[in-house]
Amino acid sequence: MCRTGELAPPAGARFVGATLQRSGSLLLHLDSSASAKWIKDNIEAFLAGLGGTSVYKQRFYNVKVQYIPVSFDPASQGVRRAVEDDNKFPKGSLAKAWWLKPPHRRHAQQRVAHAVLGFEDAAAANRVIRDGAFIEGARVYGGKLLAEPIRCMKCQGIGQNHVAATCKAQGDVCARCAEAHRTADCTVSDERRACANCKAAKRQYQGHGAADRTCPIFEEKLQYALERNPEASYPYFLVADDPNSWV
Structure with a gap:
Protein backbone atom coordinates (compact mmCIF):
# COMPACT_ATOMS: atom_id res chain seq x y z
CA MET A 1 0.00 0.00 0.00
CA CYS A 2 1.01 3.61 -0.51
CA ARG A 3 2.50 5.04 2.66
CA THR A 4 3.24 8.64 1.71
CA GLY A 5 1.35 11.63 0.34
CA GLU A 6 -2.35 12.28 0.27
CA LEU A 7 -3.22 8.60 -0.20
CA ALA A 8 -1.47 7.43 2.96
CA PRO A 9 -3.48 4.57 4.55
CA PRO A 10 -4.30 4.20 8.25
CA ALA A 11 -1.35 3.19 10.41
CA GLY A 12 -0.75 -0.54 10.24
CA ALA A 13 -3.21 -1.11 7.40
CA ARG A 14 -2.63 -4.45 5.71
CA PHE A 15 -4.30 -7.31 3.90
CA VAL A 16 -4.82 -10.33 6.13
CA GLY A 17 -6.20 -12.76 3.58
CA ALA A 18 -7.86 -13.36 0.23
CA THR A 19 -10.66 -15.67 -0.87
CA LEU A 20 -11.24 -16.82 -4.45
CA GLN A 21 -14.98 -16.70 -5.16
CA ARG A 22 -16.86 -19.23 -7.29
CA SER A 23 -17.45 -16.43 -9.82
CA GLY A 24 -13.69 -16.07 -10.26
CA SER A 25 -13.47 -12.76 -8.41
CA LEU A 26 -11.11 -12.23 -5.49
CA LEU A 27 -12.35 -11.11 -2.07
CA LEU A 28 -9.66 -9.21 -0.16
CA HIS A 29 -9.72 -9.13 3.64
CA LEU A 30 -8.20 -6.20 5.53
CA ASP A 31 -7.18 -5.80 9.15
CA SER A 32 -9.85 -3.23 10.08
CA SER A 33 -12.94 -1.40 8.87
CA ALA A 34 -10.84 1.79 8.70
CA SER A 35 -8.47 0.11 6.25
CA ALA A 36 -11.39 -1.15 4.16
CA LYS A 37 -12.90 2.34 4.07
CA TRP A 38 -9.55 3.77 2.95
CA ILE A 39 -9.48 1.30 0.05
CA LYS A 40 -13.03 2.26 -0.98
CA ASP A 41 -12.28 5.97 -0.76
CA ASN A 42 -9.20 5.56 -2.97
CA ILE A 43 -10.40 2.74 -5.18
CA GLU A 44 -9.38 4.31 -8.51
CA ALA A 45 -5.78 4.79 -7.39
CA PHE A 46 -5.76 1.30 -5.86
CA LEU A 47 -6.96 -0.33 -9.10
CA ALA A 48 -4.44 1.67 -11.11
CA GLY A 49 -1.72 0.27 -8.86
CA LEU A 50 -2.91 -3.28 -9.54
CA GLY A 51 -2.71 -2.71 -13.28
CA GLY A 52 -4.33 -4.94 -15.87
CA THR A 53 -8.11 -5.02 -16.18
CA SER A 54 -9.00 -5.22 -12.48
CA VAL A 55 -12.42 -3.85 -11.52
CA TYR A 56 -13.96 -3.18 -8.13
CA LYS A 57 -17.29 -4.70 -7.16
CA GLN A 58 -18.99 -3.22 -4.12
CA ARG A 59 -19.91 -5.74 -1.46
CA PHE A 60 -23.36 -5.37 0.03
CA TYR A 61 -24.41 -6.53 3.48
CA ASN A 62 -27.95 -7.72 2.83
CA VAL A 63 -30.46 -7.94 5.66
CA LYS A 64 -33.84 -9.64 5.27
CA VAL A 65 -36.33 -7.48 7.17
CA GLN A 66 -39.85 -8.64 8.00
CA TYR A 67 -43.20 -6.86 8.23
CA ILE A 68 -42.30 -3.55 6.60
CA PRO A 69 -45.33 -1.36 5.79
CA VAL A 70 -46.12 -1.62 2.07
CA SER A 71 -45.99 2.18 1.81
CA PHE A 72 -42.19 1.81 1.79
CA ASP A 73 -40.76 2.44 -1.69
CA PRO A 74 -37.43 0.58 -1.93
CA ARG A 105 -48.59 -10.71 -6.09
CA ARG A 106 -49.86 -9.26 -2.81
CA HIS A 107 -53.45 -9.73 -1.71
CA ALA A 108 -55.67 -6.66 -1.72
CA GLN A 109 -55.69 -6.11 2.06
CA GLN A 110 -51.97 -6.74 2.66
CA ARG A 111 -50.40 -4.03 4.81
CA VAL A 112 -46.88 -5.38 5.48
CA ALA A 113 -44.34 -7.40 3.53
CA HIS A 114 -40.76 -8.66 3.72
CA ALA A 115 -37.88 -6.85 2.01
CA VAL A 116 -34.11 -6.92 1.71
CA LEU A 117 -32.01 -3.91 2.71
CA GLY A 118 -28.59 -3.76 1.05
CA PHE A 119 -26.02 -1.85 3.10
CA GLU A 120 -22.53 -0.77 2.07
CA ASP A 121 -21.66 -0.50 5.77
CA ALA A 122 -21.47 -3.73 7.80
CA ALA A 123 -21.93 -1.90 11.11
CA ALA A 124 -25.24 -0.41 9.95
CA ALA A 125 -26.44 -3.84 8.78
CA ASN A 126 -25.47 -5.34 12.14
CA ARG A 127 -27.43 -2.64 13.96
CA VAL A 128 -30.59 -3.69 12.13
CA ILE A 129 -29.95 -7.32 13.06
CA ARG A 130 -29.23 -6.48 16.70
CA ASP A 131 -31.62 -3.60 17.45
CA GLY A 132 -34.11 -3.46 14.60
CA ALA A 133 -34.89 -0.29 12.65
CA PHE A 134 -37.69 2.21 12.12
CA ILE A 135 -39.17 2.16 8.62
CA GLU A 136 -42.32 4.07 7.67
CA GLY A 137 -42.99 4.62 11.38
CA ALA A 138 -42.87 0.92 12.27
CA ARG A 139 -40.14 -0.84 14.20
CA VAL A 140 -39.00 -3.84 12.20
CA TYR A 141 -36.45 -6.60 12.68
CA GLY A 142 -34.38 -8.81 10.44
CA GLY A 143 -31.44 -11.13 9.97
CA LYS A 144 -28.64 -11.82 7.51
CA LEU A 145 -29.79 -12.79 4.03
CA LEU A 146 -27.89 -16.01 3.42
CA ALA A 147 -27.12 -17.42 0.01
CA GLU A 148 -29.51 -20.23 -0.89
CA PRO A 149 -29.29 -22.97 -3.52
CA ILE A 150 -30.59 -21.78 -6.88
CA ARG A 151 -33.73 -23.38 -8.32
CA CYS A 152 -33.97 -23.57 -12.11
CA MET A 153 -37.25 -22.01 -13.23
CA LYS A 154 -37.43 -24.42 -16.17
CA CYS A 155 -36.67 -27.91 -14.85
CA GLN A 156 -37.13 -26.93 -11.14
CA GLY A 157 -33.85 -28.61 -10.18
CA ILE A 158 -32.35 -27.22 -6.95
CA GLY A 159 -28.62 -26.61 -6.53
CA GLN A 160 -27.82 -27.84 -10.04
CA ASN A 161 -25.57 -24.86 -10.90
CA HIS A 162 -27.64 -23.68 -13.82
CA VAL A 163 -30.59 -21.38 -14.49
CA ALA A 164 -33.43 -21.49 -17.01
CA ALA A 165 -31.39 -19.77 -19.73
CA THR A 166 -28.75 -22.52 -19.64
CA CYS A 167 -31.02 -25.45 -18.73
CA LYS A 168 -30.66 -28.46 -21.04
CA ALA A 169 -34.08 -29.93 -20.26
CA GLN A 170 -36.27 -30.45 -23.32
CA GLY A 171 -39.36 -28.83 -21.83
CA ASP A 172 -40.72 -26.92 -18.86
CA VAL A 173 -41.69 -28.53 -15.56
CA CYS A 174 -44.32 -26.86 -13.39
CA ALA A 175 -43.28 -25.70 -9.92
CA ARG A 176 -46.84 -26.15 -8.65
CA CYS A 177 -47.99 -29.53 -9.93
CA ALA A 178 -44.83 -31.20 -11.36
CA GLU A 179 -46.44 -31.64 -14.79
CA ALA A 180 -44.90 -30.71 -18.15
CA HIS A 181 -45.98 -27.09 -18.62
CA ARG A 182 -44.89 -23.60 -17.58
CA THR A 183 -45.67 -22.68 -13.98
CA ALA A 184 -47.44 -19.52 -15.14
CA ASP A 185 -49.94 -21.70 -17.04
CA CYS A 186 -50.79 -23.94 -14.07
CA THR A 187 -54.41 -24.03 -12.91
CA VAL A 188 -54.27 -26.55 -10.04
CA SER A 189 -55.46 -25.55 -6.58
CA ASP A 190 -53.12 -25.29 -3.59
CA GLU A 191 -54.53 -28.57 -2.28
CA ARG A 192 -53.31 -30.40 -5.41
CA ARG A 193 -49.77 -29.06 -5.44
CA ALA A 194 -46.98 -31.53 -6.19
CA CYS A 195 -43.20 -31.27 -6.09
CA ALA A 196 -41.22 -32.24 -9.19
CA ASN A 197 -38.01 -32.81 -7.22
CA CYS A 198 -39.56 -35.08 -4.60
CA LYS A 199 -41.44 -36.93 -7.35
CA ALA A 200 -38.19 -37.58 -9.25
CA ALA A 201 -36.56 -38.77 -6.01
CA LYS A 202 -39.51 -41.14 -5.38
CA ARG A 203 -40.46 -39.38 -2.15
CA GLN A 204 -43.78 -38.09 -0.89
CA TYR A 205 -44.35 -35.31 -3.40
CA GLN A 206 -47.95 -34.25 -2.91
CA GLY A 207 -49.03 -31.31 -0.75
CA HIS A 208 -46.20 -28.94 -1.64
CA GLY A 209 -44.60 -27.49 -4.77
CA ALA A 210 -40.99 -27.26 -5.92
CA ALA A 211 -40.82 -23.64 -4.70
CA ASP A 212 -42.01 -24.51 -1.18
CA ARG A 213 -39.38 -23.72 1.46
CA THR A 214 -40.56 -26.70 3.52
CA CYS A 215 -39.70 -29.12 0.70
CA PRO A 216 -37.37 -31.79 2.19
CA ILE A 217 -35.04 -31.64 -0.80
CA PHE A 218 -34.78 -27.85 -0.58
CA GLU A 219 -34.06 -28.09 3.15
CA GLU A 220 -31.29 -30.65 2.52
CA LYS A 221 -29.71 -28.54 -0.22
CA LEU A 222 -29.95 -25.44 1.97
CA GLN A 223 -28.30 -27.18 4.92
CA TYR A 224 -25.49 -28.37 2.66
CA ALA A 225 -24.94 -24.83 1.34
CA LEU A 226 -24.91 -23.33 4.84
CA GLU A 227 -22.39 -25.89 6.08
CA ARG A 228 -20.05 -24.85 3.26
CA ASN A 229 -20.37 -21.16 4.20
CA PRO A 230 -18.39 -20.41 7.40
CA GLU A 231 -20.00 -16.98 7.87
CA ALA A 232 -23.46 -18.56 8.00
CA SER A 233 -22.79 -19.69 11.58
CA TYR A 234 -22.49 -16.07 12.76
CA PRO A 235 -25.64 -13.98 13.30
CA TYR A 236 -23.80 -10.77 12.39
CA PHE A 237 -21.59 -9.69 9.52
CA LEU A 238 -17.99 -10.01 10.67
CA VAL A 239 -16.17 -6.72 11.31
CA ALA A 240 -12.46 -7.02 12.13
CA ASP A 241 -12.41 -4.34 14.83
CA ASP A 242 -15.81 -5.16 16.36
CA PRO A 243 -15.57 -8.21 18.67
CA ASN A 244 -19.35 -8.08 19.22
CA SER A 245 -19.82 -9.21 15.62
CA TRP A 246 -17.86 -12.41 16.24
CA VAL A 247 -20.33 -14.00 18.68
Missing part, protein backbone atom coordinates in the same frame (compact mmCIF):
# COMPACT_ATOMS: atom_id res chain seq x y z
CA ALA A 75 -36.61 2.06 -5.35
CA SER A 76 -36.74 5.64 -4.06
CA GLN A 77 -33.39 7.08 -3.04
CA GLY A 78 -35.23 9.73 -1.01
CA VAL A 79 -37.08 7.05 0.95
CA ARG A 80 -33.83 5.19 1.63
CA ARG A 81 -32.20 8.44 2.81
CA ALA A 82 -35.16 8.93 5.17
CA VAL A 83 -34.50 5.48 6.66
CA GLU A 84 -30.87 6.47 7.19
CA ASP A 85 -31.90 9.71 8.90
CA ASP A 86 -34.50 8.05 11.13
CA ASN A 87 -32.01 5.43 12.31
CA LYS A 88 -28.82 7.52 12.32
CA PHE A 89 -27.17 5.31 9.71
CA PRO A 90 -24.19 6.77 7.80
CA LYS A 91 -25.32 8.80 4.80
CA GLY A 92 -25.47 6.65 1.68
CA SER A 93 -25.00 3.39 3.59
CA LEU A 94 -28.41 2.00 2.56
CA ALA A 95 -27.48 1.60 -1.09
CA LYS A 96 -30.41 -0.50 -2.30
CA ALA A 97 -33.52 -2.36 -1.22
CA TRP A 98 -36.10 -4.63 -2.80
CA TRP A 99 -39.26 -6.54 -1.91
CA LEU A 100 -38.87 -10.31 -1.60
CA LYS A 101 -42.19 -10.86 -3.32
CA PRO A 102 -43.29 -8.70 -6.29
CA PRO A 103 -45.93 -6.16 -5.15
CA HIS A 104 -48.38 -7.33 -7.84
Whole structure:
Protein backbone atom coordinates (compact mmCIF):
# COMPACT_ATOMS: atom_id res chain seq x y z
CA MET A 1 0.00 0.00 0.00
CA CYS A 2 1.01 3.61 -0.51
CA ARG A 3 2.50 5.04 2.66
CA THR A 4 3.24 8.64 1.71
CA GLY A 5 1.35 11.63 0.34
CA GLU A 6 -2.35 12.28 0.27
CA LEU A 7 -3.22 8.60 -0.20
CA ALA A 8 -1.47 7.43 2.96
CA PRO A 9 -3.48 4.57 4.55
CA PRO A 10 -4.30 4.20 8.25
CA ALA A 11 -1.35 3.19 10.41
CA GLY A 12 -0.75 -0.54 10.24
CA ALA A 13 -3.21 -1.11 7.40
CA ARG A 14 -2.63 -4.45 5.71
CA PHE A 15 -4.30 -7.31 3.90
CA VAL A 16 -4.82 -10.33 6.13
CA GLY A 17 -6.20 -12.76 3.58
CA ALA A 18 -7.86 -13.36 0.23
CA THR A 19 -10.66 -15.67 -0.87
CA LEU A 20 -11.24 -16.82 -4.45
CA GLN A 21 -14.98 -16.70 -5.16
CA ARG A 22 -16.86 -19.23 -7.29
CA SER A 23 -17.45 -16.43 -9.82
CA GLY A 24 -13.69 -16.07 -10.26
CA SER A 25 -13.47 -12.76 -8.41
CA LEU A 26 -11.11 -12.23 -5.49
CA LEU A 27 -12.35 -11.11 -2.07
CA LEU A 28 -9.66 -9.21 -0.16
CA HIS A 29 -9.72 -9.13 3.64
CA LEU A 30 -8.20 -6.20 5.53
CA ASP A 31 -7.18 -5.80 9.15
CA SER A 32 -9.85 -3.23 10.08
CA SER A 33 -12.94 -1.40 8.87
CA ALA A 34 -10.84 1.79 8.70
CA SER A 35 -8.47 0.11 6.25
CA ALA A 36 -11.39 -1.15 4.16
CA LYS A 37 -12.90 2.34 4.07
CA TRP A 38 -9.55 3.77 2.95
CA ILE A 39 -9.48 1.30 0.05
CA LYS A 40 -13.03 2.26 -0.98
CA ASP A 41 -12.28 5.97 -0.76
CA ASN A 42 -9.20 5.56 -2.97
CA ILE A 43 -10.40 2.74 -5.18
CA GLU A 44 -9.38 4.31 -8.51
CA ALA A 45 -5.78 4.79 -7.39
CA PHE A 46 -5.76 1.30 -5.86
CA LEU A 47 -6.96 -0.33 -9.10
CA ALA A 48 -4.44 1.67 -11.11
CA GLY A 49 -1.72 0.27 -8.86
CA LEU A 50 -2.91 -3.28 -9.54
CA GLY A 51 -2.71 -2.71 -13.28
CA GLY A 52 -4.33 -4.94 -15.87
CA THR A 53 -8.11 -5.02 -16.18
CA SER A 54 -9.00 -5.22 -12.48
CA VAL A 55 -12.42 -3.85 -11.52
CA TYR A 56 -13.96 -3.18 -8.13
CA LYS A 57 -17.29 -4.70 -7.16
CA GLN A 58 -18.99 -3.22 -4.12
CA ARG A 59 -19.91 -5.74 -1.46
CA PHE A 60 -23.36 -5.37 0.03
CA TYR A 61 -24.41 -6.53 3.48
CA ASN A 62 -27.95 -7.72 2.83
CA VAL A 63 -30.46 -7.94 5.66
CA LYS A 64 -33.84 -9.64 5.27
CA VAL A 65 -36.33 -7.48 7.17
CA GLN A 66 -39.85 -8.64 8.00
CA TYR A 67 -43.20 -6.86 8.23
CA ILE A 68 -42.30 -3.55 6.60
CA PRO A 69 -45.33 -1.36 5.79
CA VAL A 70 -46.12 -1.62 2.07
CA SER A 71 -45.99 2.18 1.81
CA PHE A 72 -42.19 1.81 1.79
CA ASP A 73 -40.76 2.44 -1.69
CA PRO A 74 -37.43 0.58 -1.93
CA ALA A 75 -36.61 2.06 -5.35
CA SER A 76 -36.74 5.64 -4.06
CA GLN A 77 -33.39 7.08 -3.04
CA GLY A 78 -35.23 9.73 -1.01
CA VAL A 79 -37.08 7.05 0.95
CA ARG A 80 -33.83 5.19 1.63
CA ARG A 81 -32.20 8.44 2.81
CA ALA A 82 -35.16 8.93 5.17
CA VAL A 83 -34.50 5.48 6.66
CA GLU A 84 -30.87 6.47 7.19
CA ASP A 85 -31.90 9.71 8.90
CA ASP A 86 -34.50 8.05 11.13
CA ASN A 87 -32.01 5.43 12.31
CA LYS A 88 -28.82 7.52 12.32
CA PHE A 89 -27.17 5.31 9.71
CA PRO A 90 -24.19 6.77 7.80
CA LYS A 91 -25.32 8.80 4.80
CA GLY A 92 -25.47 6.65 1.68
CA SER A 93 -25.00 3.39 3.59
CA LEU A 94 -28.41 2.00 2.56
CA ALA A 95 -27.48 1.60 -1.09
CA LYS A 96 -30.41 -0.50 -2.30
CA ALA A 97 -33.52 -2.36 -1.22
CA TRP A 98 -36.10 -4.63 -2.80
CA TRP A 99 -39.26 -6.54 -1.91
CA LEU A 100 -38.87 -10.31 -1.60
CA LYS A 101 -42.19 -10.86 -3.32
CA PRO A 102 -43.29 -8.70 -6.29
CA PRO A 103 -45.93 -6.16 -5.15
CA HIS A 104 -48.38 -7.33 -7.84
CA ARG A 105 -48.59 -10.71 -6.09
CA ARG A 106 -49.86 -9.26 -2.81
CA HIS A 107 -53.45 -9.73 -1.71
CA ALA A 108 -55.67 -6.66 -1.72
CA GLN A 109 -55.69 -6.11 2.06
CA GLN A 110 -51.97 -6.74 2.66
CA ARG A 111 -50.40 -4.03 4.81
CA VAL A 112 -46.88 -5.38 5.48
CA ALA A 113 -44.34 -7.40 3.53
CA HIS A 114 -40.76 -8.66 3.72
CA ALA A 115 -37.88 -6.85 2.01
CA VAL A 116 -34.11 -6.92 1.71
CA LEU A 117 -32.01 -3.91 2.71
CA GLY A 118 -28.59 -3.76 1.05
CA PHE A 119 -26.02 -1.85 3.10
CA GLU A 120 -22.53 -0.77 2.07
CA ASP A 121 -21.66 -0.50 5.77
CA ALA A 122 -21.47 -3.73 7.80
CA ALA A 123 -21.93 -1.90 11.11
CA ALA A 124 -25.24 -0.41 9.95
CA ALA A 125 -26.44 -3.84 8.78
CA ASN A 126 -25.47 -5.34 12.14
CA ARG A 127 -27.43 -2.64 13.96
CA VAL A 128 -30.59 -3.69 12.13
CA ILE A 129 -29.95 -7.32 13.06
CA ARG A 130 -29.23 -6.48 16.70
CA ASP A 131 -31.62 -3.60 17.45
CA GLY A 132 -34.11 -3.46 14.60
CA ALA A 133 -34.89 -0.29 12.65
CA PHE A 134 -37.69 2.21 12.12
CA ILE A 135 -39.17 2.16 8.62
CA GLU A 136 -42.32 4.07 7.67
CA GLY A 137 -42.99 4.62 11.38
CA ALA A 138 -42.87 0.92 12.27
CA ARG A 139 -40.14 -0.84 14.20
CA VAL A 140 -39.00 -3.84 12.20
CA TYR A 141 -36.45 -6.60 12.68
CA GLY A 142 -34.38 -8.81 10.44
CA GLY A 143 -31.44 -11.13 9.97
CA LYS A 144 -28.64 -11.82 7.51
CA LEU A 145 -29.79 -12.79 4.03
CA LEU A 146 -27.89 -16.01 3.42
CA ALA A 147 -27.12 -17.42 0.01
CA GLU A 148 -29.51 -20.23 -0.89
CA PRO A 149 -29.29 -22.97 -3.52
CA ILE A 150 -30.59 -21.78 -6.88
CA ARG A 151 -33.73 -23.38 -8.32
CA CYS A 152 -33.97 -23.57 -12.11
CA MET A 153 -37.25 -22.01 -13.23
CA LYS A 154 -37.43 -24.42 -16.17
CA CYS A 155 -36.67 -27.91 -14.85
CA GLN A 156 -37.13 -26.93 -11.14
CA GLY A 157 -33.85 -28.61 -10.18
CA ILE A 158 -32.35 -27.22 -6.95
CA GLY A 159 -28.62 -26.61 -6.53
CA GLN A 160 -27.82 -27.84 -10.04
CA ASN A 161 -25.57 -24.86 -10.90
CA HIS A 162 -27.64 -23.68 -13.82
CA VAL A 163 -30.59 -21.38 -14.49
CA ALA A 164 -33.43 -21.49 -17.01
CA ALA A 165 -31.39 -19.77 -19.73
CA THR A 166 -28.75 -22.52 -19.64
CA CYS A 167 -31.02 -25.45 -18.73
CA LYS A 168 -30.66 -28.46 -21.04
CA ALA A 169 -34.08 -29.93 -20.26
CA GLN A 170 -36.27 -30.45 -23.32
CA GLY A 171 -39.36 -28.83 -21.83
CA ASP A 172 -40.72 -26.92 -18.86
CA VAL A 173 -41.69 -28.53 -15.56
CA CYS A 174 -44.32 -26.86 -13.39
CA ALA A 175 -43.28 -25.70 -9.92
CA ARG A 176 -46.84 -26.15 -8.65
CA CYS A 177 -47.99 -29.53 -9.93
CA ALA A 178 -44.83 -31.20 -11.36
CA GLU A 179 -46.44 -31.64 -14.79
CA ALA A 180 -44.90 -30.71 -18.15
CA HIS A 181 -45.98 -27.09 -18.62
CA ARG A 182 -44.89 -23.60 -17.58
CA THR A 183 -45.67 -22.68 -13.98
CA ALA A 184 -47.44 -19.52 -15.14
CA ASP A 185 -49.94 -21.70 -17.04
CA CYS A 186 -50.79 -23.94 -14.07
CA THR A 187 -54.41 -24.03 -12.91
CA VAL A 188 -54.27 -26.55 -10.04
CA SER A 189 -55.46 -25.55 -6.58
CA ASP A 190 -53.12 -25.29 -3.59
CA GLU A 191 -54.53 -28.57 -2.28
CA ARG A 192 -53.31 -30.40 -5.41
CA ARG A 193 -49.77 -29.06 -5.44
CA ALA A 194 -46.98 -31.53 -6.19
CA CYS A 195 -43.20 -31.27 -6.09
CA ALA A 196 -41.22 -32.24 -9.19
CA ASN A 197 -38.01 -32.81 -7.22
CA CYS A 198 -39.56 -35.08 -4.60
CA LYS A 199 -41.44 -36.93 -7.35
CA ALA A 200 -38.19 -37.58 -9.25
CA ALA A 201 -36.56 -38.77 -6.01
CA LYS A 202 -39.51 -41.14 -5.38
CA ARG A 203 -40.46 -39.38 -2.15
CA GLN A 204 -43.78 -38.09 -0.89
CA TYR A 205 -44.35 -35.31 -3.40
CA GLN A 206 -47.95 -34.25 -2.91
CA GLY A 207 -49.03 -31.31 -0.75
CA HIS A 208 -46.20 -28.94 -1.64
CA GLY A 209 -44.60 -27.49 -4.77
CA ALA A 210 -40.99 -27.26 -5.92
CA ALA A 211 -40.82 -23.64 -4.70
CA ASP A 212 -42.01 -24.51 -1.18
CA ARG A 213 -39.38 -23.72 1.46
CA THR A 214 -40.56 -26.70 3.52
CA CYS A 215 -39.70 -29.12 0.70
CA PRO A 216 -37.37 -31.79 2.19
CA ILE A 217 -35.04 -31.64 -0.80
CA PHE A 218 -34.78 -27.85 -0.58
CA GLU A 219 -34.06 -28.09 3.15
CA GLU A 220 -31.29 -30.65 2.52
CA LYS A 221 -29.71 -28.54 -0.22
CA LEU A 222 -29.95 -25.44 1.97
CA GLN A 223 -28.30 -27.18 4.92
CA TYR A 224 -25.49 -28.37 2.66
CA ALA A 225 -24.94 -24.83 1.34
CA LEU A 226 -24.91 -23.33 4.84
CA GLU A 227 -22.39 -25.89 6.08
CA ARG A 228 -20.05 -24.85 3.26
CA ASN A 229 -20.37 -21.16 4.20
CA PRO A 230 -18.39 -20.41 7.40
CA GLU A 231 -20.00 -16.98 7.87
CA ALA A 232 -23.46 -18.56 8.00
CA SER A 233 -22.79 -19.69 11.58
CA TYR A 234 -22.49 -16.07 12.76
CA PRO A 235 -25.64 -13.98 13.30
CA TYR A 236 -23.80 -10.77 12.39
CA PHE A 237 -21.59 -9.69 9.52
CA LEU A 238 -17.99 -10.01 10.67
CA VAL A 239 -16.17 -6.72 11.31
CA ALA A 240 -12.46 -7.02 12.13
CA ASP A 241 -12.41 -4.34 14.83
CA ASP A 242 -15.81 -5.16 16.36
CA PRO A 243 -15.57 -8.21 18.67
CA ASN A 244 -19.35 -8.08 19.22
CA SER A 245 -19.82 -9.21 15.62
CA TRP A 246 -17.86 -12.41 16.24
CA VAL A 247 -20.33 -14.00 18.68
